Amino acid sequence: MKVPFSYQKTEFDCGPTSLTNALSFLFDREEIPPEMIRRIMAYCLDGFDGQGHPCRRGTSAAAMRFISSWINGYGESVHFPIKTQFLEADQVHLEADSPILSVLRQGGVAVIRVIYECGHYVLVTGLGEPDRLLVFDGYYEEGRDIEDLVREGIGIIPDQPRRANRLVPISHMNSESTGSYQLGPVPRREAILLSRTDLTFHPL
Structure with missing residues (x-):
């Protein structure tokens, strides 16, 4: 059974929220190993803020790279059909030859670091028309904040809780600027690609 995506429980857990939502998109609930969820939550939220408070700087690029590698290793060791790839800097773009x-x-997905006032991870689940990306942002917004997004050209999807809640123009996200849902400066870019390797997989 496919389950609806989750929203962040804090101001800082966009990384693990987007990663677990990626698994929910690719797999039925009955297929997802609980160990994978446990490890994602354990390895994320590794950042410290300026006052030394743990978890309050979200999830670092180093942690996301490690999680991507761990998922690959876990999948190989238990024959779970998943493959990931960590991208950074100039590898993260939306031109014609984009790996994303x-x-x-x-049929895969991408967890991408974008700008949303600060660095913020979202899940991209597919391509919409015309030339737009289907995005699920786990940071719940309503009211005036939603109106501001619409003025920026971001579409709002209210009725696809298992797929997307935003429709973002590719040209908008691909920008080096620092508006909402833009990739921003090239050196800070990062993404994890996730795909299912065996669509005939059934859980034991």
């Missing part, structure tokens, strides 16, 4: 667009066309 390629994995989306093949």
